[in-house]
Amino acid sequence: MAAAAAERERVPFTFSAAGLDHPHIHSMVQGLLDAGAQLMHIYDENPDQANALRAKFQTGQVVQELSAILHSEVDLVATSIVPSKRGALGVQVLEHDKHFLSAKAPFTTMAQLHAAEDAVRRSGKKWAVFYSERLAVEAALLADGIVQEGLIGELFQLTGSGPHRLQAETRPAWFFDPGKNGGILCDIGSHQIEQLLHYARCKDAKVLHSKVANYAHPQYGDWQDFGDATLVTDTGVSQYFRVDWFTPEGLRVWGDGRTVLHGTNGFVELRKYTDVARSAVGDHLYVVTDEEEIYFPAKGKVGIPYFRQLIDDCVLGTETAMSQEHTFRAAALAIQAQEQAISLTKAGERR
Amino acid sequence: MAAAAAERERVPFTFSAAGLDHPHIHSMVQGLLDAGAQLMHIYDENPDQANALRAKFQTGQVVQELSAILHSEVDLVATSIVPSKRGALGVQVLEHDKHFLSAKAPFTTMAQLHAAEDAVRRSGKKWAVFYSERLAVEAALLADGIVQEGLIGELFQLTGSGPHRLQAETRPAWFFDPGKNGGILCDIGSHQIEQLLHYARCKDAKVLHSKVANYAHPQYGDWQDFGDATLVTDTGVSQYFRVDWFTPEGLRVWGDGRTVLHGTNGFVELRKYTDVARSAVGDHLYVVTDEEEIYFPAKGKVGIPYFRQLIDDCVLGTETAMSQEHTFRAAALAIQAQEQAISLTKAGERR
Structure with missing residues (x-):
């Protein structure tokens, strides 16, 4: 360094x-x-x-x-x-x-x-x-330490919800073209899969099931406003995540992103960008261990080391920010989740 | 009446x-x-x-x-x-x-x-x-009204988490015998599926994927401490739910049961039995609409009409509390989720 x-x-x-x-x-x-x-x-x-x-x-x-x-x-x-x-x-x-x-x-x-x-x-x-939904979220960085310290026992499942505000009027045409944006699981789902590989400290995972839908935007054809998937790592940790473009106008931030890390002796819930009806500031950690329930506001507590680490990695040839294998594996799994997805709707019409 | x-x-x-x-x-x-x-x-x-x-x-x-x-x-x-x-x-x-x-x-x-x-x-x-996890939870009854009033637009997904405290020392031998308790999805998963059929007001659904595991209790053989499933109703509403027996000792109640009703114009989160690190009393509703974020403590607000309705139904031949078809369909789907489940572990050993 x-x-x-x-x-x-x-x-x-x-x-x-x-x-x-x-x-x-x-x-x-x-x-x-x-x-x-x-x-x-x-x-x-x-x-x-x-x-x-x-x-x-x-x-x-x-x-x-x-x-x-x-x-x-x-x-x-x-x-x-x-x-x-x-x-x-x-x-x-x-x-x-x-x-x-x-x-x-x-x-x-x-x-x-x-x-x-x-x-x-x-x-x-x-x-x-x-992958900003982990790398640029202080609560996500702190949660990692909590898991690695063993405070929630052995991690066995991640669940994640990644709703996003559509703001259709601000989006260019390519945004609504699945051939260009890759589809909802490939796009905003990739964050979730990256988190699985990272928190579970594993090299690979398998997509067990995934689905997509266009529930409410028939004007955008085969574009997708909802998707979810479940995966399991090569070490047996499972994941479920859901993503959507339905953040309601009344929410004070762009999305109520959550991640829950479920362990055999506790769990950590990240309320990444808001704590609904309580705070429009992000980075909230709710932790339950075998000892106690803890609320920890993580904003401003640890900073975001990603870009400094990335520059050092480029200069030194290290892989501190993220390994190349991990980077590509997360992307590959997101594409697989997208390609394997069943469709619940056809061009905005429920089947 | x-x-x-x-x-x-x-x-x-x-x-x-x-x-x-x-x-x-x-x-x-x-x-x-x-x-x-x-x-x-x-x-x-x-x-x-x-x-x-x-x-x-x-x-x-x-x-x-x-x-x-x-x-x-x-x-x-x-x-x-x-x-x-x-x-x-x-x-x-x-x-x-x-x-x-x-x-x-x-x-x-x-x-x-x-x-x-x-x-x-x-x-x-x-x-x-x-099915007490809806019928005996005031927040769950109020949430139903919120959805039916259209405050969150059109319901398109339910997500549910049903962790339970094991308290192994208080459990009889049959509890750990899947042949007698039916397995984790059939048992505590049945609540979740009943909620899907109810909130979505539909007659049928299909199990798309389900899985079970025994992550941390090899002494109980093929008993299961984790399970999850995803379903879709005949009207296109999807569900994901997870259940486990891993409520940590530090949680002040038996389980941090949650249900989220996702609509095209808002969502309702039920924190049924506790609001972690805030309240050990249950029945919390967090609602976001196109207008605002709302927290509503539902405890003591509406009461539990189930048993009065059931008695009236028996006397009058009505189906106010719950229809026979719904009662049986929820049970059938829980059994199907259990029977179709893939196993992530074998007798407590990760594969």
């Missing part, structure tokens, strides 16, 4: 932002800047999107061609381009000897994932994915 | 308690007494169990033979006998022209259920089941 810090001081870690379709790029750029990285270039096919990012952060140079970034000396390229294009962009980036940081979901097909695995093997560069 | 009340005043509704293996019989007797019924006889193979019930309620006559009840004039026989014996007892009761009230789960096999259906057809008597 000290060596990495010294190295960064001498030659700052540099990055460019290319492909800015989803607003997630804003928190990714902010995180990298806060961790000491330097934003060099900004590129998007749509100059308005590039100029907007420049206006917000007041740093980095808007460039007219992706090649200006690919042929530069930047260390990393960050993207939130349309999900179906992330794989191909990443392959280009790695082929130009740069690390790559993708918004989730990183891939919409297994073929894209396999091409990414090949590119990593050839280049030795990192293909990172910002 | 007025006619039924007048009838009851003239000739009180009478019942006997026969087969007292599970403590649920206490709340059933209490409920019937509170609703104005008169306890006539108490019977159990084990005289100690019969005497204990007599000592608690100070009413009813302990009898030495079941036949004393069967050949009496009582209107209804209530039981919490070992689950695998409930079906056969009920058939006897109906054949003697009496209504029957069973603790859940009412059956452990489909054959028992079919025999019960035949007995109901032949006798015209009621075969009621006390």
Whole structure:
């Protein structure tokens, strides 16, 4: 760490932002800047999107061609381009000897994932994915420590609910195209599966059952407003998660995201972004052990080390932020959950 | 209703308690007494169990033979006998022209259920089941009104968690015998499925996936300490529920039972028996609509009409408390969930 810090001081870690379709790029750029990285270039096919990012952060140079970034000396390229294009962009980036940081979901097909695995093997560069629903949630980081300390006994199940506010009027056309967004399980479900692999400290899992539906948006055809899945890890820990686009207008935040870690001697409930009817601030931990019930407000308690760790990993070749295998396995399982899903509705009509 | 009340005043509704293996019989007797019924006889193979019930309620006559009840004039026989014996007892009761009230789960096999259906057809008597996790929970009754009023839009999913405290030292041997208790999904899972059929106001559903495990109790062999299932109704509403016997010692109540009713314009979360780290009293409702977030403590607000309704149904031939079809369908689906379940563990060893 000290060596990495010294190295960064001498030659700052540099990055460019290319492909800015989803607003997630804003928190990714902010995180990298806060961790000491330097934003060099900004590129998007749509100059308005590039100029907007420049206006917000007041740093980095808007460039007219992706090649200006690919042929530069930047260390990393960050993207939130349309999900179906992330794989191909990443392959280009790695082929130009740069690390790559993708918004989730990183891939919409297994073929894209396999091409990414090949590119990593050839280049030795990192293909990172910002699974923000764990990595940027302090309660989620603290919960990990609680489990690892053995306070809830042996972890045997995760349950997760990931409702999101639709805000249809703010969404571009690609958002409603499953061929471009990958489907609800591949997209917002990928967070959940990443959490399973992480909290259970396992390398692999199996999708046992999954389903999707379009309950209330027939105008968007085969787009999906609901999905769920159940998995089991190679160590026998099971998971159920549900995701939807039905956050009601009356909720003060974008979604009542919850994760419960069920152990043989206790459980931890994370109310990630709000505590309904009590607090519109996030990061609430409710813990029950063999001794007591505990409420712990985690906001501001541990910080978000992800981007600092990622930069160190790029510089040192370590895997502190997240291993490459884990990153890709979570994506693969999300695609499998999507591909195996049964449909409860057909284009908004209940069967 | 007025006619039924007048009838009851003239000739009180009478019942006997026969087969007292599970403590649920206490709340059933209490409920019937509170609703104005008169306890006539108490019977159990084990005289100690019969005497204990007599000592608690100070009413009813302990009898030495079941036949004393069967050949009496009582209107209804209530039981919490070992689950695998409930079906056969009920058939006897109906054949003697009496209504029957069973603790859940009412059956452990489909054959028992079919025999019960035949007995109901032949006798015209009621075969009621006390699904207490909805019928005796005020928050659950209020939530129903919220859904029916349309406050959360169209209901599209139910999720439920039903953890229970094991208290192994208080459990008789039959409790740990899946052949006698029916398995975890058939037993405590039956509550959850009954709730799906009720809240979704549907006649049928399909079990899409279910699983069981014995994660931490190898001493009990193929007994199960965890189970979950996902179903979909014939109207397209889906359900996920999980049940376990892992309530930690530090929780102040027997289980953190939750139900969430997910609608297209809002949701209702029931924290049935506690609000972790906030209240050890039950019946908490958290409601989010398109307008606002609401917390409503439901304890003592609506009461529990079940037993009064059941008595009226017996007297008048109505189906206010619960229809016979619904009662049996919930039981059938719980048995199906159990029979179809994959096992994540083998006798306490993770695979």
